[in-house]
Amino acid sequence: MQDFPILDLPGPEFLNVFGLVVIIVLAAAYLCIRLADRTDRRPPPPVPQNPDAIEVAFLQGGVNQIIRTLIYDLAQRGFVALAPKDHVIPTERQPQPGEVSAMEAVLLDAVQAKPKAHVLFEDRDLRRRLLVELAPVRAKLAAEELIKPQSVKVWRRRAQIGGTLIIVGLALAKIYVEWANGPANVAYLVFLAAASVAVLFALAYVLTRTHASRRGLAYLEAMRLAYGGRLKEAVGHIGSPGPEARAFGGAALFLIGLYGFSPLKGTTEAMFAEAFSRGSESQGADCGTSCGGSCGDGGASGGGD
Amino acid sequence: MAAIDAPSLGSGLGYRPQFRADLFAFRDRVDFLEIIADHYLDASREKRDELDLLKSHFPLVAHGLDLSIGSADGVDSRYLDQVAALIDRIDPPWWSEHLCFTRAGGVGIGHLASLPYTQEAIDVVARNVECVRRRIGTPLILENITCVVRVPGAEMEEADFLSRTLEATGCGWLCDVANLHVNAVNFGVNLDAQFERWPWDRLVQIHYAGGRERNGALIDSHDAATSDAVWTLYDRVVARAPVRGVVLERDENIPPFSELIDEVARARTTLVDNGRWR
Numbered sequence: 001m002q003d004f005p006i007l008d009l010p011g012p013e014f015l016n017v018f019g020l021v022v023i024i025v026l027a028a029a030y031l032c033i034r035l036a037d038r039t040d041r042r043p044p045p046p047v048p049q050n051p052d053a054i055e056v057a058f059l060q061g062g063v064n065q066i067i068r069t070l071i072y073d074l075a076q077r078g079f080v081a082l083a084p085k086d087h088v089i090p091t092e093r094q095p096q097p098g099e100v101s102a103m104e105a106v107l108l109d110a111v112q113a114k115p116k117a118h119v120l121f122e123d124r125d126l127r128r129r130l131l132v133e134l135a136p137v138r139a140k141l142a143a144e145e146l147i148k149p150q151s152v153k154v155w156r157r158r159a160q161i162g163g164t165l166i167i168v169g170l171a172l173a174k175i176y177v178e179w180a181n182g183p184a185n186v187a188y189l190v191f192l193a194a195a196s197v198a199v200l201f202a203l204a205y206v207l208t209r210t211h212a213s214r215r216g217l218a219y220l221e222a223m224r225l226a227y228g229g230r231l232k233e234a235v236g237h238i239g240s241p242g243p244e245a246r247a248f249g250g251a252a253l254f255l256i257g258l259y260g261f262s263p264l265k266g267t268t269e270a271m272f273a274e275a276f277s278r279g280s281e282s283q284g285a286d287c288g289t290s291c292g293g294s295c296g297d298g299g300a301s302g303g304g305d
Numbered sequence: 306m307a308a309i310d311a312p313s314l315g316s317g318l319g320y321r322p323q324f325r326a327d328l329f330a331f332r333d334r335v336d337f338l339e340i341i342a343d344h345y346l347d348a349s350r351e352k353r354d355e356l357d358l359l360k361s362h363f364p365l366v367a368h369g370l371d372l373s374i375g376s377a378d379g380v381d382s383r384y385l386d387q388v389a390a391l392i393d394r395i396d397p398p399w400w401s402e403h404l405c406f407t408r409a410g411g412v413g414i415g416h417l418a419s420l421p422y423t424q425e426a427i428d429v430v431a432r433n434v435e436c437v438r439r440r441i442g443t444p445l446i447l448e449n450i451t452c453v454v455r456v457p458g459a460e461m462e463e464a465d466f467l468s469r470t471l472e473a474t475g476c477g478w479l480c481d482v483a484n485l486h487v488n489a490v491n492f493g494v495n496l497d498a499q500f501e502r503w504p505w506d507r508l509v510q511i512h513y514a515g516g517r518e519r520n521g522a523l524i525d526s527h528d529a530a531t532s533d534a535v536w537t538l539y540d541r542v543v544a545r546a547p548v549r550g551v552v553l554e555r556d557e558n559i560p561p562f563s564e565l566i567d568e569v570a571r572a573r574t575t576l577v578d579n580g581r582w583r
Contacts, residue, residue, distance in 0.1 A: 046362055047329055225358050226329040233326075 007177045014174055015189065022196040025166050029159035029200055033207045036155035039145040039215035047219075047226045054103070057257030058137055059146055060220060062211045063127050066134065067120050068276055069257045070107050074100070075272075080111050086275040089114045103133045117275040146216035148208065156204045163200045167193055223258060231255050231263055238267040307547065308477035308507040309444040311398035314364050314550035315582045316573035318565065319512075321555070322355070327562035329362070334566045336573070336582075337364040339552045342400070343371055346387040360395050366510070366550065367391060367400040368479075371413070374433050374447065375406035375420040389441045397443060398549075399509060401479045404430065404447040404470060421456035422466035427473050434474040446477035446509045451484045451525045455492065463488065464502040477509035482538045483516060483531070483554075487523040496538070505546035513539050513572065514554040528557035531568055543575045551576065 006017055057069040071088060074080045079100070083089045088111045100108065110126045120126060131138075141147045171193035178184035212220055234252050255263075261273035315336030320328070328335065338359055345356050359365060369388055372380055392400055405417040420426040430447075437445060449467055461469070471478055480503075489496040513536075515529030531539075531553070542548070551572045555565060576582035 043361065047358075049330055049332060221354075222358055222361075225354055227326045229323075229326040 004173070007174055011189075015192065018170060018174075018189070018192065021170060022167060022192075022199075025163040025196075026200060026203060029163050029203060030207065032155045032159045033152060033204060036151040037148055037214050039149065039213040040218060042145065042215060044215055044219035044222055045144060045146075047222050051223060051227070051254040051258075053253040053257045054134075055137055055141065055257075056220075056223065056254045058134060059141055059212050059216050060257055061260065063130050063134070064121050065257060065260065066103070066130060067107065067126075068260060068272075069253065070104055071111075071117075071120070072256050072261070072272060073253055074104055074107065079104075079108060082117075082271050082275055083114070086117045087114050088117055088120065088275075103130060106130055106133060141216070144215075145213055146219055147211055148213045148216075152208055152213075156208050160201060160204050164197050167196045167200070220258065227255070227258070231259060235263050235267060238264070238269055308471075308509050309399055309446070309549075311444065311509065311549055313582055314366070314398070316569050316576060317364075317366075317550055317552045318569055319368070319552050319554040319556075320359065321559065323559055324562050324565070325355075331562065331566055332362060335363065335569060337366065337550060339366050339368050339401075340395070342367040342369040342388055342391055345391050346384070356395065364398075365395045366397040366552075367395060368448075369400065369402040370417075371407050372402045372437070373406045373408040374402050374404065374437070375426060375430050376408050376433065377429050378408075378410065380433050380436055381408065385437060385440050392441050392443050399444040399446050399477065400441075401446045401448055401510065403450050404467065405450045417450045419450060419452040419454070419456060420466075422459035422461050422463060424460060424469075427466070427470050430470050431473040434476060444477060444509075446479045447471065447474070448479035448481050448512065449484050449488075450481070451487045452492070462499070462502070463494075464499055464504075468502070468504040468507075471504050471507045476507070478504055478507040479510045479512060480508055480542060480548075481512040481514075481525075482542055483512065483514045483525050483535050486532075486535050486538055487516060487525050491522050500541070500545075505542075508542070508546040509549050511539065511542060511548050511551040512554050513551065513568075526557060527554045530560070530564065531571075536571070539572065540575050543579050543581060548576070548581055 006014065009017060053069055053073070054066065057065040061068075071080060075082065078091055078093045079095060081089055081091050090108065090111050095105075095108070106126065106129045107120075110120060110123055115123070138147070171189055174189060175184075175186045178186055210217065230252060234255055261276055264270055264273045317337035317339055318328070318335050320338040320340050328338075340356070340359065345352055348356065367388075371384060372388065374380065388400075403417050405419060407414060407417060420430070434445065447467075447470065449463070452463075459466075467478070470476075485496065485503075488494065513531050514525065514527045515531045515535070516524050516526045517529055518524070539551075543551070553565060553568050553572065559565075573582060
């Protein structure tokens with residue numbers, strides 16, 4: 001191993017080379033993951049005239065966003081309520097046959113135990129049942145190349161494994177060479193290697209954390225641009241007397257799927273934003289603390305991965 | 306023979322950002338959009354994105370406000386460059402400007418001012434149009450405006466002035482039927498008697514809009530529903546000439562979107578009845 005001239009470099013000079021290798025690895029990882037999603041070669045589909053709240057929510061933030069959207073809708077319709085300490089509780093109102101969708105029924109089941117809001121995100125059984133119901137939505141979005149292709153997941157893993165092997169391998173080789181020559185202080189190299197691997201994983205996470213593909217992101221952006229005016233209008237109706245108080249009801253529910261609860265801050269419905277933000281760092285765009293890179297699986301394993 | 310070789314676009318709407326969300330929710334009820342070119346010159350990123358969004362969902366035409374095609378000192382080359390860049394970006398079948406001047410001696414006057422109805426003015430417009438055409442290949446059509454005062458020294462009537470200008474420039478006509486009506490009422494012109502003097506063979510597009518009366522005169526304020534008198538004129542024009550597209554203009558007192566859509570549908574019905582649209 002002493003035959004490799006790089007490994008014979010004095011400490012500071014080796015660290016320069018090591019740093020350069022790390023930068024190359026990170027750049028290569030970025031390119032691999034980025035190029036694995038080339039769905040933006042096609043323009044996004046036209047903005048729908050009547051956006052489907054479930055499709056929009058799933059695309060925007062996977063299962064977590066579906067949970068937010070449905071809980072909000074069920075609350076607007078009087079089937080659930082937010083209780084103190086962020087608990088989501090069922091109300092006395094029972095749905096009539098056909099009054100709630102299969103997904104809403106799954107959520108109503110889940111809130112019978114009066115869980116805290118964030119617990120809903122971590123409920124593996126709930127996620128699994130929702131994903132079963134979401135299968136047609138997922139298939140439709142995948143067919144339109146709006147959710148991240150599986151190739152992104154594959155390349156993310158390759159980049160993580162390959163990058164880690166290069167970084168750790170180079171560091172271990174240097175440590176071996178140094179120790180073969182006698183006692184040596186390699187603490188900084190160990191720290192640098194560990195930090196580099198952490199950065200590599202963080203980069204991979206950031207690049208793959210959204211459910212939407214690049215085409216899907218462009219589609220969501222077009223929808224925000226087209227319907228953004230509706231959001232202000234709807235927020236303005238919150239708290240007003242009469243039926244308009246259900247500002248995000250019916251055809252406007254997709255705005256919750258699109259924007260999450262953030263727009264509710266400062267309104268009389270701010271408790272939704274507060275309860276769910278305490279359980280999830282995300283404000284709607286991603287899947288919160290409990291969800292790893294999803295790569296189009298909608299956070300299938302989001303409860304604990 | 307048609308003034309320009311362009312497709313029929315149907316019944317459209319003058320785009321205003323205030324009703325963007327409603328527009329997308331009812332986009333199958335609007336055949337095309339007319340954007341105000343000046344709103345997208347030197348545009349911010351957001352405005353450019355808006356333009357791209359509109360372009361990907363609707364056929365677009367552009368309508369300019371400040372080219373000042375009748376200025377004796379020529380058109381502003383910087384402004385013209387900006388319009389050219391916009392036209393390049395949206396690639397419309399035609400674009401339009403007002404037959405008027407908005408600048409004199411390099412000073413903007415802030416509104417559309419009527420040209421004197423003289424041969425000299427026609428020559429100025431023809432020269433300026435030639436300059437514009439060297440920069441922008443897309444067909445330019447010119448719109449008749451409302452007159453607050455007639456410039457003294459007129460050598461002809463408005464209809465003749467417009468006909469000769471379009472002939473001299475080779476431009477198509479954007480006939481604002483509301484403006485025709487306003488000028489006829491305010492200056493006591495018998496539009497029925499004069500009807501055939503207008504250059505119908507040059508017609509490409511129609512504007513229609515509602516206005517109001519102020520101090521005994523009609524003004525083209527684009528702040529009300531289209532009046533019955535304007536609808537009557539509109540119907541007659543559509544029956545008379547093969548128009549390629551009609552646009553509702555509404556800038557103030559914007560009503561619920563359904564009311565705009567109703568007007569667009571009313572205009573489309575006349576197009577369809579006269580075989581101008583499918």
